Amino acid sequence: MKGCPMLYGFTISPKKLLSKFTTELPTSDMAFACANCGLCAHMCPQDIDFGKVFTASKTTFADDKNVLKKYGYGAVIFHQKSSFSRLFSTTKKFTTGEYTHMAFMPGCALSSYSPSLVHSVFSYLRSKCSGIGIIQQCCGTPTRMMGDMAQFKTYHSQLERDLEKMGATTVVTACENCFMSLKTYAPHIKIVSLYSLLAQIGLPEAAKARHKNAPKMALHDPCPTRYEKEIHQDVRTLLAQMGQPFEEFKQNREKTLCCGSGGMLELTHSGLAHEQMRSRAHQTECESIVSYCQSCAESMSKGGKNGVHLLDLIFNPDFAMKQEAQGTLKKWYNRFRSRQKISALKDNA
Template sequence: MDMLAKQCIECGQCTALCQFLEETGATPAAIAGRGASVSEAFSCSLCGACAAVCPQGLSPQQLFACRREEAVRQGEFDSNEYRYLFPDRPNNVMNMYRSCYGVDYRDLENAGSGGTWFFPGCTLLTYSPGLTRAVFRRLQTDCDCRGIWTACCGKPLRQLGLRSRAEAMQAQLKEFLQKHNITGVITACPGCYYEMKPVFQACDVSVRTVYETLKFTPADRKNKIRCTVHDACPDRFALSFGRQVRQALAQGGFSLLEMQHSGARAICCGSGGQLSHFRPDLTEKLVQARLLEARQSGADMLIGYCLSCVLKLEGKSAMPVTHALNVLLEVSEDFKGAKARAGQMFAGAAGERLWAKMMAE
């Protein structure tokens, strides 16, 4: 990170936007010069807002991402304490949730071969199975989607500093592509989209968003619902999802209002970098900051296109918070209360046994 230490002009633009950098009381140049601490590395949400506003084109979040990997490699941070998050373990929290609440896609998985497949992403397929199925049915109709792929893109491993394990998962994804002769992938998750796109395109497999694929019906609403869109951090630079969602909402008769920070300058909801597992206090500050901006926009509804963001915000908001696909496809919100149900799994003696099973090596 010599470049960051030498080229950062300490203008304060990233610090003004990032609550984490503000609490450190140090500029990225100062942190790079002395070296980031383990605590700092896992207090950064890796959201990229700092890079988006840097006039020098620097990427401070990479300093903290690299420090996470170094901390794991040198034994300064025991990532195994968070193994309940590892998507390459059969007993991870999302698999446990699906098993506990009967979320199952075996009737749809591997239903076909070749062509285009739907990759919902872990959060959507786990916490909103009704929407996942509705989207898949529409994709079958609109573009002859052949199958649903209930895998993880591996991003949580990379966020935890486990690069080699993330790369191993990506190798497995490539093998699955070849085994099923898949030529195209459609995803609803911006995290998955940007994580997988370079991997799959290297295999001559196209990667598209659901919003550029589905055929949404234009509508002329007499009483337009005023909504504001929360932009997901992985989308902040390309804004592929952000533009497509806004276009679909406008065609659907919604009135769009922007928050103070949107697009490339959007504030992280607190989901980035698995932050809530390391800094729940900072996560709460980010949630409240985002909800304040949503209220100040004058909107009646807050819409997200990343379900992780929606789940982080909806339980704390007096304003309705929903997923873009729920409103665009007019599908009921089965994600409501999902986080509470996840916590209930581990309540009482039965919950303790379930936790022990999940954490067993």
């Protein structure tokens, strides 16, 4: 229970909660308080997965749109419709090069945070993987986390059609939610983490040894890729290659804790979410916390520390070791600018 954002609010022990489920189903309030982080299933000696129970309950509750409305689903629908609109999504395929079968997918959060960072990352990928394309699109995770599987399948199908039109049989993801969503629901597509690819092709020369005199950071592992041991190791390899001093959280890698934004928790139970953000952020004495998930980086900033994205350390020479706080309107503008930058790219031919 220690690392779970919600259990203390609903029970005094997992055993009592499980006993309760033998006679009644979870309430909607309980189901939508689950961050779907997977910690309970990993830690439980009896392999009991409360997350699966709550996920199934959400799917049932999603049949009643009034229930979803209670938990802020209107904002999710707005996000998803906008994310898949021509205003904020696009693809760019290139016709020449060895890697025309690959597409880079930065994800919603990174595009919302920094169009210039997305552009810098992709420019470097093009220099190393000639012909790689790029897709600015959502993976549909918000609707899936809310239990609306019918709507998720609609959005996921759109993403698959876009990738098919690009001829992309391999997708390189910068977002851990995108990585897991595609790995789970599109097994015919090869999914590669950007961080594993960078560990393979090498870092830009300017990134190496830039951080040897930088203050020590704590490294937070995102919970979606809890079991992706290769990604965990590759991220640590990249930090070592840069000379960036860092320390581990006590609960890291497979035992990592949710940052507070998992399962759309900030929307459905904002109090629980912000409590978890503060709790996680203060489990280290480091003032800066680096992660390879933009949502996690933002959560650590909201929790009272300096949330930093690993890609800023690699590709942003002017990064001041602190992300600038951005409102919703600025984030959507950033996504629009990112889409414009992608549309303006020229073919290699």
